Amino acid sequence: MDLLELCTSAGMRVVREMIARIAVTDAAVLLTGESGVGKEVVARAIHRASPRAAGQFLKVNCAALPGELLESELFGHARGAFTGADRDKPGKFEQARRGTILLDEIGEVPLRLQAKLLHVLQDGECMRVGGERALENDVRVLAATNRDLEADIRTGRFREDLYYRLNVIEVRIPPLRERRDEIPALLDFFLKAANAQFGATLAMSPATRQLFVEQPWPGNIRELENAVKRAVVLGSVDLGRPERASVRPGASIGPAATAAESHPGLKDIARKAARDAERMVIAQTLERVHWNRAKAARILQISYKALLYKISDCELTSPVVRSDGAALSA
Numbered sequence: 001m002d003l004l005e006l007c008t009s010a011g012m013r014v015v016r017e018m019i020a021r022i023a024v025t026d027a028a029v030l031l032t033g034e035s036g037v038g039k040e041v042v043a044r045a046i047h048r049a050s051p052r053a054a055g056q057f058l059k060v061n062c063a064a065l066p067g068e069l070l071e072s073e074l075f076g077h078a079r080g081a082f083t084g085a086d087r088d089k090p091g092k093f094e095q096a097r098r099g100t101i102l103l104d105e106i107g108e109v110p111l112r113l114q115a116k117l118l119h120v121l122q123d124g125e126c127m128r129v130g131g132e133r134a135l136e137n138d139v140r141v142l143a144a145t146n147r148d149l150e151a152d153i154r155t156g157r158f159r160e161d162l163y164y165r166l167n168v169i170e171v172r173i174p175p176l177r178e179r180r181d182e183i184p185a186l187l188d189f190f191l192k193a194a195n196a197q198f199g200a201t202l203a204m205s206p207a208t209r210q211l212f213v214e215q216p217w218p219g220n221i222r223e224l225e226n227a228v229k230r231a232v233v234l235g236s237v238d239l240g241r242p243e244r245a246s247v248r249p250g251a252s253i254g255p256a257a258t259a260a261e262s263h264p265g266l267k268d269i270a271r272k273a274a275r276d277a278e279r280m281v282i283a284q285t286l287e288r289v290h291w292n293r294a295k296a297a298r299i300l301q302i303s304y305k306a307l308l309y310k311i312s313d314c315e316l317t318s319p320v321v322r323s324d325g326a327a328l329s330a
């Protein structure tokens with residue numbers, strides 16, 4: 001299935017149209033966007049829609065290897081080129097011939113290797129480390145980063161000439177919070193996949209789905225996917241990472257408090273778990289709407305009065321409020 005079918009927002013429609021137009025060319029493409037937005041998914045879509053689809057798609061994570069190893073990974077090496085190089089080894093540029101290479105986390109390539117990469121792209125040929133013969137390089141180059149490369153150019157961390165080589169076309173993939181209208185379809189997709197993967201049958205109420213739509217999702221689609229998996233595995237939805245909820249220091253939540261009680265009955269455990277879950281969801285909702293209680297009550301589908309009661313009952317405290325009334329946190 002084409003994952004991008006689920007991306008129906010205005011922002012992603014632009015991306016999909018760009019993919020269709022640039023796939024037929026051999027132009028270098030720079031994919032930018034926050035972590036987890038789907039840069040790799042888009043890169044694969046470009047490859048699949050291109051005349052190179054029959055060739056290989058190879059990804060190299062430029063952040064995973066130190067400079068020397070990355071160089072040999074990309075360009076290969078000749079036997080005896082360095083200690084441990086006991087045989088000739090082709091690089092990814094060679095292996096991806098007639099296909100596409102994705103240079104992931106391009107912003108992490110060390111400066112020295114940036115110079116070599118620039119030459120390879122300019123000359124259309126590359127040489128294995130310690131090799132003698134230049135090899136024609138017939139590869140479509142895609143690069144991805146979540147760094148601000150223009151800022152890196154200003155600080156001397158990234159070569160400007162390489163930037164322009166790689167960035168013939170830039171495709172910016174918007175963060176999930178700018179395309180919340182895709183969340184319901186993504187939610188269904190991940191829920192179905194996770195239920196199948198774990199042999200579960202978790203369903204979500206409209207209120208829970210609404211909570212998913214309203215989360216800030218700093219980790220984007222990857223975070224959403226993981227949250228759904230976690231819910232399926234645990235058998236219930238807990239959007240709370242404890243560190244995200246504004247919980248008063250010293251307030252007791254979670255298993256630690258349970259362990260301290262001696263032999264609590266099953267009913268007590270259930271009551272406490274329900275209360276903890278409620279507290280977590282309320283805290284997160286309040287945080288998300290910057291403690292606008294009326295809005296939080298609407299989202300949680302309880303009355304304003306009931307929310308005030310619960311806030312006091314759960315001992316939740318609002319963040320520091322400035323003299324002009326604006327909350328300082330979030």
Ligand SMILES: Nc1ncnc2c1ncn2[C@@H]1O[C@H](COP(=O)(O)OP(=O)(O)OP(=O)(O)O)[C@@H](O)[C@H]1O
Nearest residue numbers: 003004006007034035036037038039040041221222
């Ligand atoms: N349109 C989509 N439909 C379904 N799943 C998606 C979609 N886009 C991304 N994903 C999933 O979200 C996760 C993150 O996607 P991807 O690895 O492409 O992000 P990324 O931008 O490369 O992130 P990073 O910067 O962290 O490498 C993957 O598991 C991917 O399968």
Ligand SMILES: [Mg+2]
Nearest residue numbers: 039040104144
């Ligand atoms: Mg990636």
